[in-house]
Amino acid sequence: MILRGSEPTWAEAKRQLGESTFIKQLMNFDKDNISDRVLKKIGSYCSQSDFQPDIIGRVSGAAKSLCMWVRAMEVYGRVYRVVEPKKQRLNAAMSQFKEKQDALADAKAKLAEIEAKMAELKQQYDEKLAQKEELKRKAEYTELMLELATKLMSGLAGEKERWQETVKVSESILSIYLEEYEETPWEALKYLIAGISYGGHVTDDWDRRLLMTYVSDLFQDQVLSVPFYKLYLL
Incomplete structure (x- = not known):
């Protein structure tokens, strides 16, 4: 009766025992919210030497079952007060762990994105470097061609003078020949x-x-x- 918030009297006990849903109510009892006052009070009963299932069972089998249920609730209440804070700390730790996992997953995703970007930039760098080397090679080739062209033009300038001299000689010979x-x-x-x-x-x-x-x-x-x-x- 104390656990159910009722007066611990024989009349109240008989009334509740007569309810058709009494067993179901015991099965669905909110054992996680037993108050300290109630737990202390039923603890005083459970500590009594004559509040034992075997002793009470000599009088009534139903009373024996109720005694076992009360003692179980008392043990559960005491253990719950020890375990529940640890359970709450565990839940908090698990929540933090999940947050860390989510943050780690985000960091890995960003890292993968950065690595992909770096790979793309490296590819672009390699392409630009290859283009630079190609342009350098073409520039060197062009410079060489310009140098050869300059030498050729210089040579052709001398060749022009030689051919001009040759033409003069040929014209002189031809004029002499035509005179005769x-x-x-x-x-x-x-x-x-x-x-x-x-x-x-x-x-x-x-x-x-x-x-x-x-x-x-x-x-x-x-x-x-x-x-x-x-x-x-x-």
């Missing part, structure tokens, strides 16, 4: 110009010696009859 012949023997003229042109690839002294030898041969073969001294003046 009314009709030009083109075969002889062709050989003469070819000798002058291709002979220009050697030194000036050798060029002049080659020309004189070539012209002398033409005179001997009677291909040319231009006075030799006129050619020699060239």
